[in-house]
Amino acid sequence: MKRIKLLEVRSELGAGTRGASMGIDALRVACLNKGSDYFRRFNSVVVPDLNHVLFDRNHFLYAKHIDSIYTVQKAIANAVEQTLRFGEFPLVLAGDHSNANATIAGIKATYPHKTLGVVWIDAHADIHSPYTTPSGNVHGMPMAMALSQDNLDCQRNQPDPETEFFWRRLQNLGEAGPKLKPEHLVYVVVRDTEEQEDELIDRLGIKNFKLDEFLDKGPRQVAREIYEQLRFCDLVYVSFDVDSLDSRFSKGTGTPVEAGLNVREAISLCRHLLDNDRVVCFEMVEINPTLDSENTMAKNAFDILEAATEAIEERLRMDEVIGRGEK
Numbered sequence: 001m002k003r004i005k006l007l008e009v010r011s012e013l014g015a016g017t018r019g020a021s022m023g024i025d026a027l028r029v030a031c032l033n034k035g036s037d038y039f040r041r042f043n044s045v046v047v048p049d050l051n052h053v054l055f056d057r058n059h060f061l062y063a064k065h066i067d068s069i070y071t072v073q074k075a076i077a078n079a080v081e082q083t084l085r086f087g088e089f090p091l092v093l094a095g096d097h098s099n100a101n102a103t104i105a106g107i108k109a110t111y112p113h114k115t116l117g118v119v120w121i122d123a124h125a126d127i128h129s130p131y132t133t134p135s136g137n138v139h140g141m142p143m144a145m146a147l148s149q150d151n152l153d154c155q156r157n158q159p160d161p162e163t164e165f166f167w168r169r170l171q172n173l174g175e176a177g178p179k180l181k182p183e184h185l186v187y188v189v190v191r192d193t194e195e196q197e198d199e200l201i202d203r204l205g206i207k208n209f210k211l212d213e214f215l216d217k218g219p220r221q222v223a224r225e226i227y228e229q230l231r232f233c234d235l236v237y238v239s240f241d242v243d244s245l246d247s248r249f250s251k252g253t254g255t256p257v258e259a260g261l262n263v264r265e266a267i268s269l270c271r272h273l274l275d276n277d278r279v280v281c282f283e284m285v286e287i288n289p290t291l292d293s294e295n296t297m298a299k300n301a302f303d304i305l306e307a308a309t310e311a312i313e314e315r316l317r318m319d320e321v322i323g324r325g326e327k
Contacts, residue, residue: 001320004312005088006044007079011072012051013065014098014138015286017254021051021095023287026252026298027305034299038306042091047079048072049095062130062159063138066166070173073102077174080106084280089312092283093305096254097126100239101142103283105174107237111280116180117233118146119226119273121188121266122241123257125197125208127151130159130167132196139286143185145170148178149204154196182206184233186226188269189214189244192257211259219265223272236278240270240308241286242301252297253286263300267307274311277319282308 012020031038050068058064076092080103083090092103108116120126120143127143128134129150144151148171159167171177182204190208193201201208207229209222217225230236247256249263261269274282287301 002316003088004042004091004309005083006042007076007083007090007092008044008046009049009076009092009094009099010046010051011049011069011099012095013049013054013069013072014141015096015254016135016137016139017288017291018054019288019290020254020286021049022289023095023298024093026287026289026295027093027302029295030298030302034302036306038302038309045079045083047075060136060163062133062136062157063141063163063167064136066138066163066170069098069138070166070169073099073105073170073173076102077106077109080281081109081174084110089316090281091309091312092281094283094285096139097122097239097241097285098138098142100283100285101145101170102173103239103281104146104179104237107235107281108179109174111235112175114234115184115232117184117186117230117236117278118180119186119188119236119238120190121239121244121269122190123192123243123260124241124255125187125190125193125201127197127200128194130163131155131157133157134194145173146179147182147185149200151196151200154199156196184230186229188222189260191259192255214261214265219268220272223269226273227276234278235280236276237281237283238270238273238279239283239285240266240304242284242297243286245300249300250297252288252292252295254288254291263303266304270304270308271311274308275315277315279312279315282312
């Protein structure tokens with residue numbers, strides 16, 4: 001059976017609040033406390049981070065630490081590509097969500113001629129650019145990188161040439177140009193956006209399953225409709241930011257937002273999404289135990305991670321059985 005490989009990415013260079021680099025270790029603590037053997041069952045690779053540069057002065061007002069982020073993302077993309085080329089399933093546990101651009105780049109570098117769909121389960125759209133960002137935090141930019149969107153129609157900043165240089169490098173990571181089309185991106189429970197993002201989402205026609213629609217239809221039907229929208233995609237990548245959970249369940253993340261999923265709904269959604277043979281990668285991000293005295297966020301996230309992994313393993317087993325039957 002195809003094996004799952006854990007890619008541990010501790011970089012938190014793109015975050016606005018410090019501490020997401022400790023998220024993977026918080027998951028390991030939650031695993032131990034639950035008596036699970038999860039982290040013994042899978043091979044893992046640690047992708048080098050450059051978090052030490054957070055002690056240095058930032059030179060990039062509109063994309064903080066973007067030079068170091070580019071270096072880290074090259075390594076992430078290579079790790080994802082290598083994992084896929086070895087016939088393994090990359091399950092990425094990452095610090096901040098800017099790293100997802102590199103995951104997408106690694107998938108596309110492996111399968112340059114295949115069409116990629118992205119399911120983005122998150123409180124935030126993460127579709128700012130250095131030209132529109134209100135904060136300069138790069139974890140608000142990965143979808144603009146992957147879509148090659150600058151959103152100059154809503155420009156509010158004038159980044160310096162060096163920022164623009166690294167921004168282009170990040171947009172062209174893996175292969176030049178956009179990694180996916182807007183109609184192949186689906187947002188789930190995105191609810192904390194700025195007007196520049198709203199304008200771009202509307203202009204590009206990106207689908208967002210808001211909470212009311214999610215609750216009305218339920219996880220199974222939402223997953224069905226997501227795959228109906230992505231029916232022309234050969235591959236699917238599912239990215240789960242823990243702030244997609246309602247702020248009652250997600251204090252241990254840098255930007256908690258109310259009116260999100262509960263843990264049971266998140267587990268059910270991940271199960272239904274990952275029970276699809278086009279899914280080639282799953283990613284979980286933005287756990288920050290420094291904001292959470294009880295490690296509750298990591299406990300909840302670990303329950304979701306276990307359920308998601310179980311769904312991936314069941315599907316990989318089924319694929320193997322079908323593959324043997326076709327021989």
